[in-house]
Amino acid sequence: MAPATHYQYLVIGGGSGGVSSARRAASYGAKTLLIEGKYLGGTCVNVGCVPKKVMWNAGDMASKLQIAAKGYNFDLSSSMPIKFDWASFKVKRDAYVARLRQIYANNLEKEKVDYVEGWAELVDKHTVRVKLNAGGEAVYTADRILIATGGAPIMPTNIPGAELGVTSDGFFEIATYPKAIAVVGAGYIGVEISGLLNALGVESHLIIRGDTVLRKFDDMIQQEVTNAYVKHGVKVHKGSNVQKIEKAANGRLTVHYGNDKESTAIEVDHLIWALGRHPLSKDMNLTEVGIELDSRGKVVTDEYQNTSVPNIFSVGDMSEKVELTPVAVAAGRKLSDRLFNNKPKSKLSYENIPSVVFSHPEAGTIGLTEKQAREKFDKVKVYQSKFINMFYAPCEQEDKDYTVYKLIVEGDNERVVGLHLFGDASSEILQGFGVAVKMGATKADFDSCVAIHPTAAEEIVTLR
Structure with missing residues (x-):
């Protein structure tokens, strides 16, 4: 059955932010349409966080295998040559991504969100024209419209070749x-x-x-x-x-x-x-209907995701100052809570958002850098520890990596305003400590937590 022409909520962009907001709105009974021109899941699922982490896991495993052979005395040459098969691993990785896309589609169907494959442009503040991937055009109207088209990688144009x-x-x-x-x-x-x-x-x-x-x-x-x-x-x-x-x-x-x-x-x-990335805001007639863009082409929004047009909103890399998938997801859900679940004050707090870089080893951060803290507060103290993770105990010195933890506090009660981690498992460690920082924990709160021994993370609650 063809989808209805008019919707209460029309979402342009099938990435994490758009899908999350559409599903949440539909769960409250709003008649919702999602439009996506390329692939469900957006950058994160298809060419970003997910396949990157799968590749990172392969790299991490390769490093651990080397350590197992040298430091932990495993004979990895006795049974078969250990080598990485890039081509066959790519097939597995791509199949996993394809399964995730299908899960996205299934969830939309489960929540009764109508889905159209095509490229959308605004006709006016309530009307969207879609160039359908299957051919032809369709026009839809909506009470409210969300722009969540994300961004694309920047390709230089001024370098020969x-x-x-x-x-x-x-x-x-x-x-x-x-x-x-x-x-x-x-x-x-x-x-x-x-x-x-x-x-x-x-x-x-x-x-x-x-x-x-x-x-x-x-x-x-x-x-x-x-x-x-x-x-x-x-x-x-x-x-x-x-x-x-x-x-x-x-x-x-x-x-x-x-x-x-x-x-x-x-x-x-x-x-x-x-x-870096640029927002996908071209060819959508955004400024023609009155939507304000900044100098980078991003949609200008307030703290409630409102654009300069009252019934049009934006989340994700198209508008956010923090270009992270969980930020888009959280902002999209809170927007739908506000619009369709009678929560007029629902909005995302952009303070103390944790973030991790899947480097080798990992790095994680939440809150202010030391430089930012000293610029903002009069009384700042830094606690830092640099050590060798016990995992490397049997390894030769050249195979060992340092772990470094840095805690930044301000004021007489030493409220934690920044936590920066470098070392194995920083992503998993930071998620838990991020809750404490978000709650306004002090150094004394960290100290009052009994250390789990032997772990690397115990250093964070024993800093002196």
Whole structure:
């Protein structure tokens, strides 16, 4: 049966934020339509968090196998050669992603959300025209409209041969085991991809403009991740920009990089641009219906996800200052709570949002950096511990990684305003401590929790 023409809620974008908001609205009885032109699940499920973490797990396993052989005296050569089969693993990874997409579709059906595959544009503040993937057009009207179309990777246009490289989306299309890859960018994506490639035995080059990676993070995390990557063999090219890329007859790429004074070239199988993302706000007639965009093309919203048009809202990478999947999910759900469940004050708090970089080892953060805390508060104290995780006890020194924990407190009662972790399992550890920071815990609250021994996380409740 064809979907109805008019809806109470029309959601443009089938990523995490859009799907979450649509399902929550439908659960309250709102007649809801979801429109997506590419694939359900958006960036996170298809070319982001999910397949990245699967690849990271493979890299982490490769590292652990090396430690098992050398440090823990497992004879891994006695039964069969241990090698990584990139091509067959890609098939497994892609099949897992496909299953997740189907789960998204099943959940929409379960919640009675109508779903249309196509590309939408606004006609007016209540009307949307859709160019259907199956051909033709359809027009829908709605009382309320949510824009959650997300973003796309940035591809440079001013570098000769830039088109020979691929974005992070293209990384997941690489079908055969590469020998060497260059990654450009010092943020989450560049760090994560270069790290997992290196762990899987690929010659990994990371080209960055500054001296450290993750420059928006606390100085400790910047320095520790950078040092660890250099130590483990990632070829970090600091203070450099890509100048041009050339393709040889054998298909390999020559990447010229450097600065104003010098230039160097490396030969790789692929080059991956990891330069951030831009919002997918073009070709939707947003400004034509009165929606305000900022200088980057993002939809301007207030704390309640309202745009400049009263019945149109936005969540996710299209509008958020914090471009994280759980932020989009939480914002989308709270918006539907407000619009359809009589909770007029429902909104997402953007304070103390935990975040993790799946580097090797991992890094996690919540709250303020030390620099931000000192700029904001008069009385700041920092507690820090640097140690070797017990996991590395039987290992040779060159195979050991440091774990570093940094706790930032302010005021006489030492309220925790920042927690920064570097080391194995930081993602799992941070989730629990994030609750404490969100609740306004003090250093005394941390100290009052009896340590679990022997663990790395016990250091966080025994800092002096």
